Amino acid sequence: MAINHLDTSTIIIENIIVHSIPRHKKGDFSIEPEYSEQESSLPDGLRVFFKDKVIQSLQSNKELRVCYDVESVSPVSTYINQIISSNGADFVEQSKLMTKYLFEIQDGQNASGILVVIFGKINNQNACIIIKLERDEGAQLELDPKTKSFNIKDVKDLMLTRKTKIYKVGLFVDKSVFKIKYDGSTADLQIDPKTKKEVTTWFIEKFLGCVPLADPRTTTKKFYDFTTTYIQSIEDPIKKAKYTQDLNSYLQKNSHRISAKEFADDYMETSDKDLYNRYLKEKNFRMSEFPKDNSFINNKIKTITMIFANDIAIVGKKGTFEKNVKLEEQNDGTTKAEIVSKVKSVR
Structure with a gap:
């Protein structure tokens, strides 16, 4: 049963x-994390205490899938999946490998910390929970000898x-x-994701490696x-028309996942591809694949419209524009469009 x-x-x-993570300057490896060599004993009272803390965090308005x-x-995702x-x-x-990585990417601005790693169950299925705590400089943890x-x-x-x-x-x-679309739930109690259009958090993105x-x-x-904005910035009208048709066709392919890179x-030609890649990076849009859902753009990708400076417009449906409209750039900078077909209607 799913x-x-x-x-x-x-x-x-x-x-x-x-595990304990001391404060240190970035690149200073004269200091090292203090690792536990075995699991901690866990009386029932402590199980309840930490379970309640995790639930409180993940049921707050800070929770983010x-x-x-x-x-x-x-x-870190590799370490989690291995557990x-x-x-x-x-x-x-x-858990020690997680702690080592966290220590390596922290710098002098990060306070001394504690990393608690939990293996357990949720819905009777395996789960891994990571808790990162910051502690006062005077607060000490002592290793049991x-x-x-x-x-x-x-x-x-x-x-x-x-x-x-x-x-x-x-x-x-x-x-x-x-049978869910996400790998986990997080709560960074120093931010409020519900009030942000874009959520950027060091813990989620740099440490956990998540988006x-x-x-x-x-x-x-x-x-x-x-992609449309980038295509519109291209001066060559013939290339602009081709890329627009290509975009519409690509989005209507029988594929559940797409990517800007693909x-x-x-x-795209190599020179355009490089500029496109740079443009998307400036917009913080990933090149990797993601699930496709055309619900918000269906009406936009079914047709292509080319409007000329003389107010003549050509409208074509998927696949018909490239096959039936011949575009040719003229020496004076204008574009010649040739259509050979019977007239279906005039309105």
Whole structure:
């Protein structure tokens, strides 16, 4: 039976581990993270405490659904998926790799931190939860000399005395099991995604390597609008007409996923492709693929209209313009359009 949503009330915490990240200058590797070498013991009271904190964060207005960004250099998604797919067998090592990466990308502006990694269940399916906390400079965590690990109870005590608090939470699953379009839910308690048109957060994008889940209708429309604007900036009217036809055809292909890169590679000349790539980067629009949904642009991509300076217009439907209209650039800068066909109607 397919599961199509994440019910945070069903979260079960099975394993938990704590690592400490000292404040350091970027590139200063004379300081290193302090790793726990084994999981922390977890009495029922602590399970409930951390489950409640995760639920509170993910049910707040800060919650944001995210997908792994295929263009990201962050390896964290690999570590998360290894924990989930191995049923937690590689939990300790993968959590240490996450901590190492977080330490490496932080700079002197980041406060001392604590990374809590959890393996557990949601809707009775494997899940990985990451909690990043910032702590006061005077707040200390002590490694147990016997276990060479931090005790999660000490983290709770720091939170209760307000010497540290949850700033960022991420919960991840295998989306194919849940039949959902996103990889996880996050909450960065230092931002409010509901009031922002574009959400940019260091934790989500640089560390986790994720991007916010976007409505395919909106993303497809943005692709169409940005690409159309770029095409309109091209001076050559014949090339402009060709690219417009190509864009309309590309969007009407029998494909569930599209990308700006594929469109540029398949239809554009090299010089135009490079400028197009640069233009989309300026607009913060990705070149990688995304789900296609033409709902917002269906009426725009079914026809192409060419209007001449003498107020003559040619309107063609999909595939008919290129086949039936011959365009030829003249020496004086004008364009000759030739149509050979029977007149169907005049109105």
